Structures are given as structure tokens and as C-alpha cells.
Amino acid sequence: MNDDHHASHGFSTRAIHDGQPFDPRTGAVIPPIFMTSTFVQDGVGGFRDGYEYSRGGNPSRDALQQQLASLEGGSHAFAFGSGLAAEDAILRAVLQPGDHVLMGNDVYGGTHRLVSQIHSRWGVEISTADASDLDAVRAGLRPSTKILWVETPSNPLMKVADIAGLAELGHAAGAIVVADNTFATPYLQQPLGLGADVVVHSTTKYIGGHSDLVGGAVVTADASLAERIGFQQFAVGAVNSPFDAWLTSRSLKTLAVRVERHCQNAQLVAESLVGHPAVTAVHYPGLADHPQHELAARQMRGFGGMVSLQLAGGKAAALELVRHTGVFQLAESLGGIESLVCFPSEMTHASVKGTELAVPEDLLRLSVGLEDADDLVADLQQALGKLA
Numbered sequence: 001m002n003d004d005h006h007a008s009h010g011f012s013t014r015a016i017h018d019g020q021p022f023d024p025r026t027g028a029v030i031p032p033i034f035m036t037s038t039f040v041q042d043g044v045g046g047f048r049d050g051y052e053y054s055r056g057g058n059p060s061r062d063a064l065q066q067q068l069a070s071l072e073g074g075s076h077a078f079a080f081g082s083g084l085a086a087e088d089a090i091l092r093a094v095l096q097p098g099d100h101v102l103m104g105n106d107v108y109g110g111t112h113r114l115v116s117q118i119h120s121r122w123g124v125e126i127s128t129a130d131a132s133d134l135d136a137v138r139a140g141l142r143p144s145t146k147i148l149w150v151e152t153p154s155n156p157l158m159k160v161a162d163i164a165g166l167a168e169l170g171h172a173a174g175a176i177v178v179a180d181n182t183f184a185t186p187y188l189q190q191p192l193g194l195g196a197d198v199v200v201h202s203t204t205k206y207i208g209g210h211s212d213l214v215g216g217a218v219v220t221a222d223a224s225l226a227e228r229i230g231f232q233q234f235a236v237g238a239v240n241s242p243f244d245a246w247l248t249s250r251s252l253k254t255l256a257v258r259v260e261r262h263c264q265n266a267q268l269v270a271e272s273l274v275g276h277p278a279v280t281a282v283h284y285p286g287l288a289d290h291p292q293h294e295l296a297a298r299q300m301r302g303f304g305g306m307v308s309l310q311l312a313g314g315k316a317a318a319l320e321l322v323r324h325t326g327v328f329q330l331a332e333s334l335g336g337i338e339s340l341v342c343f344p345s346e347m348t349h350a351s352v353k354g355t356e357l358a359v360p361e362d363l364l365r366l367s368v369g370l371e372d373a374d375d376l377v378a379d380l381q382q383a384l385g386k387l388a
């Protein structure tokens, strides 16, 4: 297709075509990677297609940004060098000294750290509340709250928060509502359509999908917020490289099929763990006894690829289990084609040890990949069988 926006098309058609027209010079079906820092001007200020310098704009980054805006139902998207750089741009675009941020109490540890250890030095205040409990969130909002920050499903306990309900509470209190959509991806859940003002992603995870890049993104349908975030991106400069932007665009084209399989495999893995004598709890929104199963079924198109479990043998059993898995490799991060196991309390969540965000020490988090489900289930069963 040679036209680059198709609002009426379905998710995968837009993922494959929006922002991704063939190269007009050669007809190459895939847009080239624009590995350039600067652009020749036809006389001073004579920019070709608006391009001047790649911190301010690059065609490979623009292609990704158009694709992301389309998939999240936003009007503007910005691609950054990491998820945290994307978060930082939102925070700086919105907050002034004295402002307060209310966050879910099980957001990504680095998100909490960014505000509590960096933005706090400029007088920004932070507190947390259980985002799956609307009354707790209402009680946590202050007159100075400017951002209500929600992550759903949450990491690593897979709690599900009601985005529409939170958007209503946040807006009534005069705050903007930011949704970290990294775990769900735009294929499973579109927070802007549920009332959130801004969506943020670590594109390192499902959107990149192959564990070969680090990146982040912000998407919004609010033009004035977009202008402020775009200015932050230009003035601070934490942009995605053209190569990473191109890789991320390539990955987005297969997001729907990948996430469908992640969901199928995760459901099978979660069900295989339920009732095992060494396992005391399995956290997965697709299980009928998950506390927010109904909400998840309403708010999401599927239940995602992340599962966590708690072990009867406590921390020792968690540390032992990760020595016995073979297909599930021990590593931080998530959302790639390969299955990973992580011990959050000393890995992804080490930065929040001893705070209200600390996670249980008997807990392991699984990023269920795209290998054959039988191999994934067998790998965990043999490893559980080795626990004393």
C-alpha cells in the first residue's frame, strides 16, 4: 500500500502498513533504515520533508511513531532509547516542584525509583496505592496530584487494575492518567480508549519481542501534551536510534500473532502449575480464580504471556528451581520469543527491597515464550520434581 494511514483497518493490517509505505525511489517493500545524523538543506532552512537533524526527527523513528500511534489509538507517538527515558519525558513534561505522583504499589521497580530517587530532588512527591482497589486510589489522591500512574497487569503479581475507573478518579482530581501498557501490549489492551491520557511502553519487551533491543515509547491523543512531550524528547535527546526504530517497526508487524501464542502458552503453563504440591500460588489473570479475572476478560483481548508462582519451600526453593530449568533461562526482562524465569526480589525488583513495593521472596516470574507448550510444561515439571 502506498498511502500511510488506514484508521478503518484491523490491528494487524495497521501494524504491517501504517507508517510503512514502500520506498518511492526503488519500490523496496520495506522502508530503508535512515542511518544518518543530519540532512542536506536546499539553501538555509530548505528542509526536505522537514528533516534537519536526527535528534529532532528521523524517518525511521517517524515510521515507528506512526505505527505506534495507530496501534494504540493515539494521534502522536514518540520513540525513546529506553522505557525509562520515555517515562522520564512524561514526568518532566507534566510536573513542577511540589507536585505529587500517585502510583500503583506494584509498578515496575525502576518507575518508582525514577520518581523517588531522581525527580524527588526537584521537589516532586510520590506515594503509592493498590491500583486494583479504587477506594484505596481515591484515598491516595491529593490536591497536588498531577499524575496517576497505573500498570496493568502489574509486575510481578499480575494484579489487574480498572483503567476506566482509574481514569475517572484521576480526572476528577485534576490529574492526568498514565498507563504503562508494556505487559498487555496494544494488541490486548488500549488504555487511551478506556480514558487514560498517555500510554507508555518499554518496547524492549513484547513490542521489540526478540530480546535484541532496548527502547521505549509514549503515545497520546492529547495534542497539547504531545507538544510538551515532543519538546522534551528534542531538548533532552533520549531518542531511539534509527536502527533500533527500524527493528522495532519490523517486530510490531508480527505483534498480534506473537501475543496470541504467548497467551496460549501462558494459559497452559499456568494451568500446569495449579495444584502442584510444591506450588502455593499461581498468579495469572486467565485463571478463573484470579481476583480480577472478570475485569481482565472485559478489559483485555487475552490474558498475556506473564505468569508468576509462589513456592511452598520459600526463597530456597525459588533459588533452587531456577538452577534446574533448561528451556526457561534465568534472566531479567520479558516479552521475547524465548522463555525466561526471574527471581524478582533480587533481580528486577532489587531496587525496591525494603520499600512498600517489595515483592515476596518465594516468588518466581515467568515470561512464557513461543517454544512448544509441551516443552515448557515439561521443563517446569521436571524442575519442580527436583525440589527437596
Ligand SMILES: *Cc1c(COP(=O)(O)O)cnc(C)c1O
Binding pocket: 082, 083, 084, 085, 108, 110, 111, 151, 155, 180, 182, 183, 201, 202, 203, 204, 205, 214, 215, 216
Ligand atoms: C522493563 C520495563 C520498564 C522499563 O523499561 P526499559 O526499557 O528497561 O527502560 C518499564 N515498565 C515496565 C512494565 C517494564 O517491564
